[in-house]
Amino acid sequence: MKYVIIGNSIAAAGCIEGIRKIDNENEIIVISQEPYHIYSRPLISYWLSGKINEEKIYYRPWDYYEKYRVKPILGRKVERVDFDEKKLYLDNNDEIYYDKLLIATGGKPFIPNILGLAKKNVFTFIKFDDVKAIDKAICPGAKAVVVGGGLSGLKAAEALIKRGCEVTVIELAERILGSILDDEGAKLVQNELEKYGIKFVLKNSVIEILGEERVEKIKLQTQEEIPADLVIFSIGVVPNVDIFKDTPLKINRGIIVNTKMETNIPDVYAAGDVVEAFDLILGEKRVIPILPNAYIQGEVAGINMAGGDFEYEGSFPINSIGFFDIHMMTGGIVNPKEDCEVLKRLERDRKIYRKICLKDGRILGFIFINSFDRTGMIVDLMKNKVDVSGFKERLLLDNFGFLDLPKEVRREKIWRV
Amino acid sequence: MLVKTKKRIYPKEEVCIGCHLCEIYCVLAHSGTRDLIKAFKKKDRPSPRVIVEEKEGVHVTFALQCRHCDDPLCIKACITGAMHRDENTGAILCDEEKCVGCWSCILVCPYGAIRRGENKKVASKCDLCIEKGDPICVQNCPNSALELVEV
Numbered sequence: 001m002k003y004v005i006i007g008n009s010i011a012a013a014g015c016i017e018g019i020r021k022i023d024n025e026n027e028i029i030v031i032s033q034e035p036y037h038i039y040s041r042p043l044i045s046y047w048l049s050g051k052i053n054e055e056k057i058y059y060r061p062w063d064y065y066e067k068y069r070v071k072p073i074l075g076r077k078v079e080r081v082d083f084d085e086k087k088l089y090l091d092n093n094d095e096i097y098y099d100k101l102l103i104a105t106g107g108k109p110f111i112p113n114i115l116g117l118a119k120k121n122v123f124t125f126i127k128f129d130d131v132k133a134i135d136k137a138i139c140p141g142a143k144a145v146v147v148g149g150g151l152s153g154l155k156a157a158e159a160l161i162k163r164g165c166e167v168t169v170i171e172l173a174e175r176i177l178g179s180i181l182d183d184e185g186a187k188l189v190q191n192e193l194e195k196y197g198i199k200f201v202l203k204n205s206v207i208e209i210l211g212e213e214r215v216e217k218i219k220l221q222t223q224e225e226i227p228a229d230l231v232i233f234s235i236g237v238v239p240n241v242d243i244f245k246d247t248p249l250k251i252n253r254g255i256i257v258n259t260k261m262e263t264n265i266p267d268v269y270a271a272g273d274v275v276e277a278f279d280l281i282l283g284e285k286r287v288i289p290i291l292p293n294a295y296i297q298g299e300v301a302g303i304n305m306a307g308g309d310f311e312y313e314g315s316f317p318i319n320s321i322g323f324f325d326i327h328m329m330t331g332g333i334v335n336p337k338e339d340c341e342v343l344k345r346l347e348r349d350r351k352i353y354r355k356i357c358l359k360d361g362r363i364l365g366f367i368f369i370n371s372f373d374r375t376g377m378i379v380d381l382m383k384n385k386v387d388v389s390g391f392k393e394r395l396l397l398d399n400f401g402f403l404d405l406p407k408e409v410r411r412e413k414i415w416r417v
Numbered sequence: 418m419l420v421k422t423k424k425r426i427y428p429k430e431e432v433c434i435g436c437h438l439c440e441i442y443c444v445l446a447h448s449g450t451r452d453l454i455k456a457f458k459k460k461d462r463p464s465p466r467v468i469v470e471e472k473e474g475v476h477v478t479f480a481l482q483c484r485h486c487d488d489p490l491c492i493k494a495c496i497t498g499a500m501h502r503d504e505n506t507g508a509i510l511c512d513e514e515k516c517v518g519c520w521s522c523i524l525v526c527p528y529g530a531i532r533r534g535e536n537k538k539v540a541s542k543c544d545l546c547i548e549k550g551d552p553i554c555v556q557n558c559p560n561s562a563l564e565l566v567e568v
Contacts, residue, residue: 014493021419042496046517056515059498292494292525299493320524329524372520374529376490401529402481403472413527414481415427 001026003305004088004096006078007104008032009041010291011272011298013060015102016068018302028070029096031088035075036128038064042291045152048131049159057128080243083265100267100305103244103255104298107237107273107289116209121230125156126237137230140164145218145228147206149176151321153234157198158323168199168226170206170218180319180330184346185353185367192326192351206231237289239274252276254287259311261301269305271297278314280383281332281364288317316365318379320372326351329372331379332365333357340364345396354396361389371398380413422485422507424545425566426555433562435478439554440465446546446553464535466543467554480554480563482543483530485509491522491531491542500540508545516540 003019005012008030016028040059046052065072077091081101088096109124111117121137124130138144142165146157149171157167169176175186176193190200201220208219209231217225239254250256250264254276261269272294276285293315303310318331336342340359346352353369356378363382368375378395381388386409388395394404402410441453447463448456456462467482489509492500499515500522502508511522511531516539522531523540534541546552555563 040496040498042519043517052517056497056517061498291496292490292521295493318524320520322519327520329520331524372523373532374526375524376522376526376531377529379525380527399472401468401470401472402479403470403475403477407477414484 002097002099003028003102004098004100005030005102005104006081006088007102007106007272007274008034008036008038008072008074009104009106009272010059010294011104011106011301012102013038014295014298014300015104015269015271015302015305016070016298018299018308019306020068021303022306022308024069028068029073029098030065030070031073031076031078031090031096033075033077034127034129037062037072037074039128041126042155044125044128044131045155045159047128048135048156049162051162078243081247083247083249083268086267098267101269102298102301102305103249103263103268103270103274104272104294105240105243105274106294108240108242109233110236110238111233112205112235114207114209116211116215119209119211120214122209122215123230123232125152125232125234131159134160134230134232138163138165141166142229143227144168145170145206145226145231146234147231148234148236149173149200149202150179150234150236151177151319153232154193154323155321156232156234157193158196161196161198166199167197168201168228170201170204170220172203172205174203176200176202180317180321180334181328181367182335182355184344185328185330185334185355185369188348188351188353188369189323189326189328193323196324201226237273239287241274252285256285259313260304260309261297261312262304269301271301277312279316280314281316288315290315290317290319292318316382320375326370327372328367328369329375330365330367331375332363332382334365334367336364341392343392343396352398356392356395358388358392361387361392363388363395366395373398374401377401420502420504420507421487421568422502422509422545423567424506424508424552425485425568426482426543426545426552427564427566428479428481429562429564430477430479432560433477433479434560435469435471436559437469438557438559439467439480439563440469442553442557443467443543446549461535464532464541466532466541468530468532480558481528481530482552482554483509483526484528485543485545490525490527494521494525496521503547506545506547508547509542510544510547511540511542513539 210217255270273289355367357364
């Protein structure tokens with residue numbers, strides 16, 4: 001039995017650890033385009049800001065591959081997969097046979113097709129090599145333009161401010177963090193970020209990058225020009241499925257999988273940012289590119305690849321993210337379109353915001369800014385579709401806890417493990 | 418390679434009197450001193466890793482700490498690899514050197530058993546006092562409201 005994993009990030013780790021729950025014998029091969037030991041992508045902004053050194057970016061200890069009996073093939077690209085022959089072809093013409101394959105190729109940055117992209121100092125913000133290149137290109141006072149005011153764009157902006165750059169964030173929508181916040185929350189966060197010197201241009205986009213060899217200016221949709229020494233595109237990620245075009249692998253936006261993380265091809269599994277998995281709140285399949293999902297899906301795939309029988313229960317987007325000294329946790333649907341009950345608590349002076357969206361007594365989503373202790377309990381109530389109508393007002397309390405739950409719910413939860 | 422926790426602490430809300438001695442002894446156990454006075458005089462003394470639940474107007478209290486789950490979400494959500502399982506005892510521990518305080522573990526822990534530690538820099542949770550033998554909170558509860566169960 002030969003296990004092969006394409007990708008070397010969080011879903012790969014989940015898969016390796018899932019396989020080893022059942023099978024301690026057979027070899028696992030991990031192939032990655034990047035030359036690095038398994039590292040954590042969310043930590044690239046921490047590295048760029050100087051909060052952590054290189055040693056801390058690695059997600060698992062140095063002896064990880066050895067201990068889990070993994071043969072890493074790093075710095076090699078898989079050119080194509082022959083699903084009939086069960087073979088992978090690498091960019092150095094090596095051929096690798098598999099019995100069970102996991103596709104964990106993650107996401108790739110989306111870059112709009114605009115003029116001037118080929119100039120120097122145009123970056124993306126997803127890999128370790130991206131921040132290494134950005135690190136070389138910046139100096140205190142450098143003018144940086146970040147395109148995209150989402151999670152990773154703002155982490156990039158924060159890191160650059162900490163490194164002494166001048167930062168402007170360009171966002172197409174009318175608010176930052178559009179996917180995880182509402183207008184109220186976004187305003188609160190934007191005000192804080194502006195205090196630290198980040199400038200925002202909303203409802204606008206970059207149409208051209210100007211300069212000789214390197215970036216000198218960017219041109220906006222409104223024809224306005226902004227001087228820039230570097231530009232970072234951080235608009236979003238799309239499933240990285242290029243090598244599977246023109247193969248029988250079923251792909252919608254992401255690779256389609258069932259609850260066992262199996263694709264439509266026998267012995268081929270997929271997990272992480274490259275798949276469409278079940279959203280428990282929306283009740284449909286979609287790409288939910290968050291780290292815990294990648295690990296859990298990888299683990300489910302690994303257990304099943306090794307002959308176990310385990311199902312992925314689905315999930316919904318949840319995020320924990322902070323900038324400077326403002327921190328937020330969000331989950332599920334936070335801008336409900338249908339009629340549903342919304343509970344809010346806003347304390348502007350303390351910069352605290354709690355919002356809960358409910359439907360039929362079930363929590364659909366939440367936003368907690370600067371008040372997020374024990375949020376996992378709320379996520380658990382969402383996941384288990386617990387009827388909270390009897391104590392819904394208490395969900396807005398900073399110190400929400402088990403005593404706010406009915407006795408039987410509380411006892412069942414604490415004694416369930 | 419399948420290690421599970423061997424011990425778990427369960428609270429008895431019928432007999433807990435909310436005295437907070439478990440918290441006090443927890444702070445002592447993680448302060449690096451054996452002297453209660455010294456431990457509490459420390460400028461950045463550790464925060465308690467056991468949470469005493471109490472609410473105004475509610476007559477119930479109980480103490481709760483990490484469940485050391487068999488299938489721990491905190492480890493799966495951790496972005497650094499800091500949250501890990503101790504290979505010998507099966508206890509779930511946070512490597513404070515690696516933790517960057519992203520609080521993903523707090524986002525997913527269904528028990529709300531992980532806290533932001535002292536100075537709100539790294540995650541802080543019960544470690545079952547694995548370096549000291551039996552959990553000190555259990556030993557020092559005057560009412561035996563905490564029960565250590567071998568699982």
